[in-house]
Amino acid sequence: MNKVQEFNEYREKMNGVILGKQNKVINRLFNLDTNTYAEGALPTRTKEMLGLVASMVLRCDDCIKYHLGKCHDEGIKTDEMYEIFAVANIVGGTIVIPHTRRAAEYWEELQEEAK
Amino acid sequence: MNKVQEFNEYREKMNGVILGKQNKVINRLFNLDTNTYAEGALPTRTKEMLGLVASMVLRCDDCIKYHLGKCHDEGIKTDEMYEIFAVANIVGGTIVIPHTRRAAEYWEELQEEAK
Amino acid sequence: MNKVQEFNEYREKMNGVILGKQNKVINRLFNLDTNTYAEGALPTRTKEMLGLVASMVLRCDDCIKYHLGKCHDEGIKTDEMYEIFAVANIVGGTIVIPHTRRAAEYWEELQEEAK
Amino acid sequence: MNKVQEFNEYREKMNGVILGKQNKVINRLFNLDTNTYAEGALPTRTKEMLGLVASMVLRCDDCIKYHLGKCHDEGIKTDEMYEIFAVANIVGGTIVIPHTRRAAEYWEELQEEAK
Amino acid sequence: MNKVQEFNEYREKMNGVILGKQNKVINRLFNLDTNTYAEGALPTRTKEMLGLVASMVLRCDDCIKYHLGKCHDEGIKTDEMYEIFAVANIVGGTIVIPHTRRAAEYWEELQEEAK
Amino acid sequence: MNKVQEFNEYREKMNGVILGKQNKVINRLFNLDTNTYAEGALPTRTKEMLGLVASMVLRCDDCIKYHLGKCHDEGIKTDEMYEIFAVANIVGGTIVIPHTRRAAEYWEELQEEAK
Numbered sequence: 027m028n029k030v031q032e033f034n035e036y037r038e039k040m041n042g043v044i045l046g047k048q049n050k051v052i053n054r055l056f057n058l059d060t061n062t063y064a065e066g067a068l069p070t071r072t073k074e075m076l077g078l079v080a081s082m083v084l085r086c087d088d089c090i091k092y093h094l095g096k097c098h099d100e101g102i103k104t105d106e107m108y109e110i111f112a113v114a115n116i117v118g119g120t121i122v123i124p125h126t127r128r129a130a131e132y133w134e135e136l137q138e139e140a141k
Numbered sequence: 142m143n144k145v146q147e148f149n150e151y152r153e154k155m156n157g158v159i160l161g162k163q164n165k166v167i168n169r170l171f172n173l174d175t176n177t178y179a180e181g182a183l184p185t186r187t188k189e190m191l192g193l194v195a196s197m198v199l200r201c202d203d204c205i206k207y208h209l210g211k212c213h214d215e216g217i218k219t220d221e222m223y224e225i226f227a228v229a230n231i232v233g234g235t236i237v238i239p240h241t242r243r244a245a246e247y248w249e250e251l252q253e254e255a256k
Numbered sequence: 257m258n259k260v261q262e263f264n265e266y267r268e269k270m271n272g273v274i275l276g277k278q279n280k281v282i283n284r285l286f287n288l289d290t291n292t293y294a295e296g297a298l299p300t301r302t303k304e305m306l307g308l309v310a311s312m313v314l315r316c317d318d319c320i321k322y323h324l325g326k327c328h329d330e331g332i333k334t335d336e337m338y339e340i341f342a343v344a345n346i347v348g349g350t351i352v353i354p355h356t357r358r359a360a361e362y363w364e365e366l367q368e369e370a371k
Numbered sequence: 372m373n374k375v376q377e378f379n380e381y382r383e384k385m386n387g388v389i390l391g392k393q394n395k396v397i398n399r400l401f402n403l404d405t406n407t408y409a410e411g412a413l414p415t416r417t418k419e420m421l422g423l424v425a426s427m428v429l430r431c432d433d434c435i436k437y438h439l440g441k442c443h444d445e446g447i448k449t450d451e452m453y454e455i456f457a458v459a460n461i462v463g464g465t466i467v468i469p470h471t472r473r474a475a476e477y478w479e480e481l482q483e484e485a486k
Numbered sequence: 487m488n489k490v491q492e493f494n495e496y497r498e499k500m501n502g503v504i505l506g507k508q509n510k511v512i513n514r515l516f517n518l519d520t521n522t523y524a525e526g527a528l529p530t531r532t533k534e535m536l537g538l539v540a541s542m543v544l545r546c547d548d549c550i551k552y553h554l555g556k557c558h559d560e561g562i563k564t565d566e567m568y569e570i571f572a573v574a575n576i577v578g579g580t581i582v583i584p585h586t587r588r589a590a591e592y593w594e595e596l597q598e599e600a601k
Numbered sequence: 602m603n604k605v606q607e608f609n610e611y612r613e614k615m616n617g618v619i620l621g622k623q624n625k626v627i628n629r630l631f632n633l634d635t636n637t638y639a640e641g642a643l644p645t646r647t648k649e650m651l652g653l654v655a656s657m658v659l660r661c662d663d664c665i666k667y668h669l670g671k672c673h674d675e676g677i678k679t680d681e682m683y684e685i686f687a688v689a690n691i692v693g694g695t696i697v698i699p700h701t702r703r704a705a706e707y708w709e710e711l712q713e714e715a716k
Contacts, residue, residue: 040242043249044226047219051227051292052241058288059235062281062461067450072417073458076424080462081236083425083579085661086200088239089462104622105412111619112626113418116407117425117434119543119579120634121656124663126627127615134618155702158709159686162679166522166687167701173518174695177346177511182335187302188343191309195347196696198310198464201660203699204347220297228303231292232310232319234428234464270472273479274456277449281457282471289465311466313694315546316430318469334507341504342511349658349694350519351541354548356512357500364503385587388594389571392564396572396637397586403633404580407626426581431545433584522691527680532647533688536654540692543655549692565642573648576637577655577664 030135033091063096071100075110082114082122082129090129098136107133145250148206178211186215190225197229197237197244205244213251222248260365263321293326301330305340312344315355321362328366337363375480378436408441416445420455427459427467427474435474443481452478490595493551523556531560535570542574542582542589550589558596567593605710608666638671646675650685657689657697657704665704673711682708 027035045053063073074096081089097107111129115122142150160168178188189211196204212222226244230237257265275283293303304326311319327337341359345352372380390398408418419441426434442452456474460467487495505513523533534556541549557567571589575582602610620628638648649671656664672682686704690697 037242040245043245044223044241047223049220049223049227051288052223052230054284054288054291055227055230055235056238058281058284059238059461061284062457066454067448068420068454072420073454075413075417075421076455076458077462079421080424080428080458083581084236084428084463086236086239088242089236103412105624108622108624108627109411109413109418110421112407112624112630113421113425115579115627115630116404117422117579117581118429119575119577119582120630121543121577121659121661121664122579123631123634124661126619127612127663130615130618152702155705158705159683159701162683164680164683164687166518167683167690169514169518169521170687170690170695171698173511173514174346174698176514177342181339182333183305183339187305188339190298190302191305191340191343192347194306195309195313195343198466199313199348199696201696201699203702204696218297224296224298224303225306227292228306228310230464231289232307232464232466233314234460234462234467236428236462237464267472270475273475274453274471277453279450279453279457282453282460285457285460285465286468289468313696314466316466316469318472319466335509338504338507338509338512342509342515345512345515345694347694347696349690349692349697350515351544351546351549351658351692352694353516353519354546356504357497357548360500360503382587385590388590389568389586392568394565394568394572396633397568397575399629399633399636400572400575400580401583403626403629404583406629429581431581431584433587434581519691522687526684527678528650528684532650533684535643535647536650536685536688537692539651539655540658540688543659544693563642569641569643569648570651572637573651573655576634577652578659 028135028139029091029132030095030139033088034095037088037092071102074100075102079110079114082111082125083118085118085122085125087125087128090125091132094129094132094136098133098140104133104137143250143254144247145210145254148203152203152207186217189215190217194225194229197226197240198233200233200237200240202240202243205240206247209244209247209251213248213255219248219252258365258369259321259362260325260369263318264325267318267322301332304330305332309340309344312341312352312355312359313348315348315352317355317358320355320359324359324362324366328363328370334363334367373480373484374436374477375440375484378433379440382433382437416447419445420447424455424459427456427470428463430463430467430470432470432473435470436477439474439477439481443478443485449478449482488595488599489551489592490555490599493548494555497548497552531562534560535562539570539574542571542585543578545578545582545585547585547588550585551592554589554592554596558593558600564593564597603710603714604666604707605670605714608663609670612663612667646677649675650677654685654689657686657700658693660693660697660700662700662703665700666707669704669707669711673708673715679708679712
């Protein structure tokens with residue numbers, strides 16, 4: 027099982043556990059999270075880029091993986107992706123580099139899988 | 142070996158290495174850390190909840206595990222726990238969700254172990 | 257005008273500007289934020305302490321002020337408050353001290369105002 | 372003097388002091404920072420939005436002001452801006468709200484000034 | 487009153503308020519904080535540089551001011567200081583720049599005052 | 602393969618992937634990162650200590666490993682190293698402890714390897 031599948035399966039399984047507890051605030055936040063990236067004044071494509079760069083500077087590997095998957099679905103190309111990486115590394119500093127290494131690896135896997 | 146045992150063993154082993162170096166500041170900080178959660182004007186139970194929510198918004202998985210164990214010892218129930226998770230996710234944002242997934246998994250293991 | 261009034265007025269004015277733009281995600285998040293601290297499995301009093309400690313370790317002065325006001329309304333006493341400060345400073349480190357100074361000052365003003 | 376002018380003047384003055392010290396690493400980083408937002412695979416307009424959302428979740432008021440000014444120059448509209456604010460607040464949590472209040476105030480001033 | 491005096495007076499006044507509450511954990515942490523920078527295997531001079539760079543990447547303006555004052559007392563020169571600034575800005579990213587501007591201003595005042 | 606080799610190999614492999622994409626900003630940032638720690642007004646030895654403490658308070662395990670390796674090359678001794686750990690833990694709080702555990706483990710491996 028590759029990193030993409032592993033991430034998606036764990037995410038789905040644990041989201042099921044969490045949502046199953048019926049905490050109203052958490053369940054509504056998960057719902058609101060989905061709505062945040064819907065088409066609006068800005069297209070989903072742009073919003074997913076925003077979600078990715080935010081996840082990178084906050085250095086959350088799982089959030090990065092999630093938005094990399096979404097950006098891939100939105101047809102973002104590798105040279106565009108590396109410009110997003112550039113913004114994240116300049117704003118957030120070299121502390122973002124290790125996360126960029128893992129992001130680059132995951133991005134390669136997303137490309138492989140799409141073939 | 143489950144996640145609870147794995148965490149506790151590594152923690153104990155490495156704390157031994159660190160404390161063995163006899164750095165006065167570090168050893169006193171470790172000691173002070175323990176005192177922080179002692180009964181006082183606020184009960185230990187409340188302080189452990191405070192330690193947990195602080196660890197969640199700062200997104201430190203090992204600190205979360207430690208306080209989950211302590212909260213479990215204090216008899217905190219699952220619906221109370223998910224309200225702590227809710228505060229952490231609202232204050233800290235969706236960036237806390239991946240840590241909540243791992244916290245939820247660890248919490249399930251603590252329940253299992255207690256049976 | 258003291259710090260308590262100043263904070264509350266600016267907060268109210270700018271919340272009005274923000275909510276007036278009718279961005280659905282933001283307006284729902286503001287609403288969800290209020291619900292997070294409602295009575296539930298845990299009392300509001302405990303949740304406000306959780307909100308405060310989370311704000312302190314994330315070092316957001318305005319969030320600290322907001323929850324200090326709420327904790328004051330909930331009848332939290334000064335020795336309890338300083339135990340919350342203690343958890344925040346131990347978990348978050350001396351980097352939290354300057355925020356604790358401003359929190360202590362605001363807490364004194366809340367006491368003064370209540371006389 | 373309004374907040375826009377105040378920010379720009381202080382920024383310009385202190386950048387002068389810093390760059391005048393001729394520290395090679397700092398001076399090259401300032402230069403690289405400018406290049407990061409140049410037209411490329413992604414347009415400047417998108418990159419400025421990325422810079423803004425990154426600044427918001429990292430909660431740097433001055434960085435937010437800088438990118439708000441640039442986004443204004445790029446012709447970003449208020450409903451688009453609030454969708455950027457929404458992503459920042461959902462990803463970064465309610466801890467971002469006080470920064471959003473100051474961002475909203477600065478955005479209003481940028482609109483005023485443009486009239 | 488300049489920024490150096492203003493910082494020192496507020497710090498002293500509020501430390502007095504905090505320590506006066508006799509919270510054992512906080513008072514011991516303040517004491518431990520002082521010991522951290524004492525001469526040891528590493529000289530105070532080096533430790534103050536470490537305290538400064540840590541404060542810069544964590545973006546705490548008051549902590550930065552405190553350590554700038556201490557570094558000044560230790561005889562650190564301006565070209566050395568800007569190399570510390572360089573490490574902080576590279577590791578922490580451009581998000582550190584606004585704090586560097588305020589640090590540079592405070593450093594100038596410390597030089598002025600020493601004349 | 603031990604942790605030191607594992608870290609170095611992954612780092613080298615993924616840096617190769619990233620640099621190979623020829624994003625000018627990223628490649629220049631990587632280059633600038635190297636220059637930051639060159640001999641200057643401050644010696645490399647001091648700068649590597651600064652890079653380490655900055656990485657610790659920002660809680661980036663891979664950055665910590667990188668600078669631990671460099672500090673080891675610079676001949677920093679264990680009692681000096683633990684004083685750096687002490688500054689990081691006091692400034693950054695107990696949230697840094699889990700990272701200190703992993704740092705202590707890696708430091709032991711660097712010593713072992715050198716025998």
